Amino acid sequence: MRVSATTHLPLPDDAQLGAAIAEWLPAQRWFAAKHHTVGPVRIEQRFPIIDEADFCAEHLVAAVGSVRYQIPVGHRTRLAESYSDAGLPVPPGSSADAVYLPITYDGLRDPEIATLYFNGMTDGRMLGPLRFHRVDRLIPQQIRPAKAGETVPSRVLSVEQSNTSVVFGEEPAAAGEAVLIKFFRRLEPGINPDIELLSGLTRAACPHIVPLLGWLEATTGGSGPADGRCTLGMASSFVPNAADGWTMALTSVRDLLAEADLRADEVGTDFAGEAERLGAAVATVHTALAETFGVEDLPVAEAITPRLRAGLHSALAVVPQIEEYRTAIIAAYADADSVGTAAAHRIHGDLHLGQVLRSPQRWLLVDFEGEPMRPLAERRAPDSPLRDVAGMLRSFDYAGHQGLGDPSLPNAAQRRFRASEWVDRNTSAFGAGYAGAGNRDPNAHAALLRAYLLDKAVYEAAYEARNRPDWLHLPLRAIAELAKG
Ligand SMILES: Nc1ncnc2c1ncn2[C@@H]1O[C@H](COP(=O)(O)OP(=O)(O)O)[C@@H](O)[C@H]1O
Ligand SMILES: [Mg+2]
Numbered sequence: 001m002r003v004s005a006t007t008h009l010p011l012p013d014d015a016q017l018g019a020a021i022a023e024w025l026p027a028q029r030w031f032a033a034k035h036h037t038v039g040p041v042r043i044e045q046r047f048p049i050i051d052e053a054d055f056c057a058e059h060l061v062a063a064v065g066s067v068r069y070q071i072p073v074g075h076r077t078r079l080a081e082s083y084s085d086a087g088l089p090v091p092p093g094s095s096a097d098a099v100y101l102p103i104t105y106d107g108l109r110d111p112e113i114a115t116l117y118f119n120g121m122t123d124g125r126m127l128g129p130l131r132f133h134r135v136d137r138l139i140p141q142q143i144r145p146a147k148a149g150e151t152v153p154s155r156v157l158s159v160e161q162s163n164t165s166v167v168f169g170e171e172p173a174a175a176g177e178a179v180l181i182k183f184f185r186r187l188e189p190g191i192n193p194d195i196e197l198l199s200g201l202t203r204a205a206c207p208h209i210v211p212l213l214g215w216l217e218a219t220t221g222g223s224g225p226a227d228g229r230c231t232l233g234m235a236s237s238f239v240p241n242a243a244d245g246w247t248m249a250l251t252s253v254r255d256l257l258a259e260a261d262l263r264a265d266e267v268g269t270d271f272a273g274e275a276e277r278l279g280a281a282v283a284t285v286h287t288a289l290a291e292t293f294g295v296e297d298l299p300v301a302e303a304i305t306p307r308l309r310a311g312l313h314s315a316l317a318v319v320p321q322i323e324e325y326r327t328a329i330i331a332a333y334a335d336a337d338s339v340g341t342a343a344a345h346r347i348h349g350d351l352h353l354g355q356v357l358r359s360p361q362r363w364l365l366v367d368f369e370g371e372p373m374r375p376l377a378e379r380r381a382p383d384s385p386l387r388d389v390a391g392m393l394r395s396f397d398y399a400g401h402q403g404l405g406d407p408s409l410p411n412a413a414q415r416r417f418r419a420s421e422w423v424d425r426n427t428s429a430f431g432a433g434y435a436g437a438g439n440r441d442p443n444a445h446a447a448l449l450r451a452y453l454l455d456k457a458v459y460e461a462a463y464e465a466r467n468r469p470d471w472l473h474l475p476l477r478a479i480a481e482l483a484k485g
Pocket of ligand 2: 161162354355367
């Protein structure tokens with residue numbers, strides 16, 4: 001904590017902060033229920049991390065119902081230009097001095113506040129009840145805590161994500177120079193799978209991940225079942241000059257559709273070589289996960305397909321269009337059952353093109369948290385690596401078909417055909433890369449792979465029906481295809 005003589009700044013009380021956060025949350029890109037109004041927000045924890053005459057910062061844990069969020073905030077009378085849009089709408093209080101309240105704002109946008117976390121991560125100190133852990137031998141030489149009074153340049157990554165990542169260091173950075181701290185927004189007690197798996201993969205020197213540098217944890221709440229130590233953040237190297245897989249794939253599809261006279265392999269941004277290398281990278285990570293965390297055989301009918309059937313059941317309630325394929329889907333799950341057992345180990349759990357980064361050297365898998373909405377115990381359970389393969393293949397299908405535009409356009413059928421060709425070409429390339437890197441060929445397990453593909457498409461249909469009805473046609477088209485067998 002940075003403390004000067006006395007605090008002169010009056011701060012909003014818990015009720016005012018709660019009201020401000022309730023109004024502010026739905027507009028945050030990391031908030032799951034974007035654009036929905038949220039119920040009352042309770043301030044559960046609040047402690048000062050900077051306390052100066054004209055500048056305060058607090059680490060807040062705020063709860064909406066039973067869900068807890070980490071929200072560091074700052075209070076100043078004026079905001080710097082670079083985060084002048086970060087203010088929270090604090091309502092006036094009832095007390096007479098309410099008019100003198102400073103501006104309360106999103107603390108992670110302010111490099112002076114972010115520097116405190118960076119310093120904690122690099123020197124392993126405590127900050128109030130926050131405890132930092134560092135993977136010592138991995139802290140690069142360049143990364144030292146800032147000197148007293150110094151601020152490390154930082155910016156919040158502007159990507160679509162469910163957490164908030166802050167990059168520290170001068171930019172442009174060379175590899176290994178800048179640090180990225182991902183602040184988990186939604187707090188959950190217990191082991192964080194991202195840190196658990198990345199620790200193991202870092203120790204195993206797996207080349208297709210970004211090594212873990214450290215993490216940050218604290219104890220939240222009281223002594224109830226939902227209370228306890230939980231992870232607030234994790235640090236890794238920032239990978240400069242990287243492109244994310246989704247953007248690369250979309251560029252490739254767009255160029256192919258724009259060049260009606262060229263074959264896929266003649267288009268400059270053909271993705272097949274990358275898809276093959278990506279398949280090899282995923283297989284390498286799977287091998288490392290299996291070696292580090294162990295493998296077991298799961299009976300498909302008892303341990304895998306019940307969850308697929310439950311998923312189908314709940315999706316049917318949201319997307320009546322799936323009804324027509326119900327019999328075929330159930331038959332596909334029964335086919336998977338007849339496989340008997342499947343080799344299972346810890347997997348990525350939420351693999352898609354948006355979770356892979358292409359550095360100048362190689363593909364890197366990021367974000368090992370698993371599907372954010374699933375309970376922790378489920379996310380940590382071993383599963384067939386084919387679930388990850390299916391996730392990536394569904395992502396190829398989305399990339400291929402999402403930009404097709406109006407189906408009534410004169411060349412719509414041709415565009416659809418070329419998009420499907422792109423998907424098939426890259427699906428094969430990915431499978432070849434995966435099989436070639438020593439793992440088993442995913443196509444040798446067609447029944448189980450098809451069951452996972454259907455499961456994913458059914459899940460997507462329910463998601464799209466709720467959140468993006470304009471995209472519902474994408475998973476429905478896939479379900480129709482897959483149901484044909
Ligand atoms: N170490 C890194 N270096 C550079 N960019 C990264 C790094 N880690 C993640 N990213 C980028 O940030 C995005 C979000 O990261 P991710 O870990 O998936 O966060 P979330 O848990 O919020 O989804 C990724 O898709 C990737 O584009
Ligand atoms: Mg992610």
